Amino acid sequence: MIGAVLAIVAAVCEVLSIALFGYITDEVLSNQDLGAFWTPAVLWLGLTVVAGAVSFAGSYATAVGGERFLLRLRGRVFEHLQTLTPDFFDNRRLGDLMARLTDDIEAIEELVGSGLVKLFTTVASVVFFAGAAFYIRWDLALVTFTLIPAFLLVSKVFAARFRTAAARERSSNGSMNSVIEESLSNQSLVQAYNRQRTEAERLHAEGRTWLRANLAQAWLASLYGPVVQVIETVCLLVILGVGAWEIVSGRLTIGGLLAFAAYLAYLYPAVQSLGQIALTVSEAAAGSDRVIEVLRTRPAVTDREAPARPAARSRGRIEFQAVDFTYPRRHRPTLRNLSFVAEPGELVVCTGPSGAGKSTIAKLLLRFYDPSVGRILLDGVDIRELPRESLRDDVTILQQENLLFSGTVRDNIAYGRPDASMDDIVRAAVLADVHDFIGTLPHGYDTPVGQRGRLMSGGQRQRLAIARAILRDAPVLVLDEPMTGLDALTAARIMEPLNRLMAGRTTILITHDLRFIPETARQIVLEPVRRRTSRVRIRSAGRRDAVTRPV
Numbered sequence: 001m002i003g004a005v006l007a008i009v010a011a012v013c014e015v016l017s018i019a020l021f022g023y024i025t026d027e028v029l030s031n032q033d034l035g036a037f038w039t040p041a042v043l044w045l046g047l048t049v050v051a052g053a054v055s056f057a058g059s060y061a062t063a064v065g066g067e068r069f070l071l072r073l074r075g076r077v078f079e080h081l082q083t084l085t086p087d088f089f090d091n092r093r094l095g096d097l098m099a100r101l102t103d104d105i106e107a108i109e110e111l112v113g114s115g116l117v118k119l120f121t122t123v124a125s126v127v128f129f130a131g132a133a134f135y136i137r138w139d140l141a142l143v144t145f146t147l148i149p150a151f152l153l154v155s156k157v158f159a160a161r162f163r164t165a166a167a168r169e170r171s172s173n174g175s176m177n178s179v180i181e182e183s184l185s186n187q188s189l190v191q192a193y194n195r196q197r198t199e200a201e202r203l204h205a206e207g208r209t210w211l212r213a214n215l216a217q218a219w220l221a222s223l224y225g226p227v228v229q230v231i232e233t234v235c236l237l238v239i240l241g242v243g244a245w246e247i248v249s250g251r252l253t254i255g256g257l258l259a260f261a262a263y264l265a266y267l268y269p270a271v272q273s274l275g276q277i278a279l280t281v282s283e284a285a286a287g288s289d290r291v292i293e294v295l296r297t298r299p300a301v302t303d304r305e306a307p308a309r310p311a312a313r314s315r316g317r318i319e320f321q322a323v324d325f326t327y328p329r330r331h332r333p334t335l336r337n338l339s340f341v342a343e344p345g346e347l348v349v350c351t352g353p354s355g356a357g358k359s360t361i362a363k364l365l366l367r368f369y370d371p372s373v374g375r376i377l378l379d380g381v382d383i384r385e386l387p388r389e390s391l392r393d394d395v396t397i398l399q400q401e402n403l404l405f406s407g408t409v410r411d412n413i414a415y416g417r418p419d420a421s422m423d424d425i426v427r428a429a430v431l432a433d434v435h436d437f438i439g440t441l442p443h444g445y446d447t448p449v450g451q452r453g454r455l456m457s458g459g460q461r462q463r464l465a466i467a468r469a470i471l472r473d474a475p476v477l478v479l480d481e482p483m484t485g486l487d488a489l490t491a492a493r494i495m496e497p498l499n500r501l502m503a504g505r506t507t508i509l510i511t512h513d514l515r516f517i518p519e520t521a522r523q524i525v526l527e528p529v530r531r532r533t534s535r536v537r538i539r540s541a542g543r544r545d546a547v548t549r550p551v
């Protein structure tokens, strides 16, 4: 609003300056009276200074509004993305989502930042310059204004095509980002398999689509200027012709005609830039369509309106009651009729062939998905009744692939409890058997772990993740293949800190590797769901031939 008001003031100053120019032409130049020059000259200079100051303040005020709006928009889209279940990300390309958060939001920025200032200034200019032209000679103004629809028609035709080209450019920009993101994040695989050339070709192919879309935009933008210029020249000739006739008839002075022409010289570019704003709007619209698509996606799992109030600290009793689950867009169920109980502090080992649905149990427990049938209970309460935040505070997961962020060792251990003291962090590292190793790092706890922790070995990453889980101190623990990728010696070494982590916590240990599992641990064996006969067997790890029973 401040920007709009200031833009109007600036336009009024410019209108008055041109009126002074007309006055000087008639009173000073035509009458050859130098004495009449000084007052309008000083006034003109004053108006120019005021117009400059006001338009500076207006542009800046509007830019502040636009940029702040964008800061909030980007934050809002990002927050919304984090409410969506991991399934959403599994089904999208990361590079494309990143393009939506950066380039597409930037396209909107161009509209609400510089675009908005321009729109205010232009509309104010059009209104005032048109008004001033009418004031000088309404009939001449009417004749010249009949040509304005030609400008608007041209910009309408161009804007529609520009929007299609911009949408293509936005989407191919997303695809290009995806290729770059995928290739660069998998560089060791790319190089080990000699796929550099193929990856470069993939990027080139996406780049060509992007190039075509950009050239279509450039073609339209370059054509727009000359087409408008032709219309402008027609207008100018009409003004000169009709103006000359008005002067001959004595209804207009030369100063009046010059001022009139000057108003139109401001007015037509303003109308033309209204058309260009239409192009900016088209581009922003293409970007905002993609941003809105993300904002419109509803999370697959949400909290109840009035969720149950969870106990201050959960005891950690987990119960799956006749759970069936089918992944979205899949026809075959992954789990069918799965029932088991894990008592507080108990270790339950979950095994079964690859693809039987072991990791799916962890995803259901964290409510990344809800069961299609059946219930999952935490301390006797259906987890759908609990706020997701408190449920996830009670469950710590140690994933198959240990996910570290690119911060320091300390940041990574404290990830689940950012307020933890240094003493707590060190204690967790000691229990996870990683403290001595950290001592050998160049900057100890302040050593960066590298992108996704790649500066650490698999075993070191695993022990850092164990320290992180120990520090989090949740009553329920899900360990998803904690020994994956580790050799026998490292796996044996991991077991000790893992046992310390599991002590006193309800633990669901998903693993293929039964070598280090305590004899007494209860074991759930998942069988892949085939026809309707799939089932779950429960047996003791020590007695593999024990009676198996469908649950």
Ligand SMILES: Nc1ncnc2c1ncn2[C@@H]1O[C@H](COP(=O)(O)OP(=O)(O)OP(=O)(O)O)[C@@H](O)[C@H]1O
Pocket: 087, 090, 327, 328, 330, 334, 352, 353, 354, 355, 356, 357, 358, 359, 360, 361
């Ligand atoms: N997000 C998903 N969308 C669709 N299907 C999925 C998804 N995640 C897993 N699946 C499918 O569900 C089945 C079970 O997967 P899950 O990861 O739970 O198996 P798993 O028993 O842990 O296997 P592994 O031991 O190999 O890790 C598999 O057939 C898999 O293809």
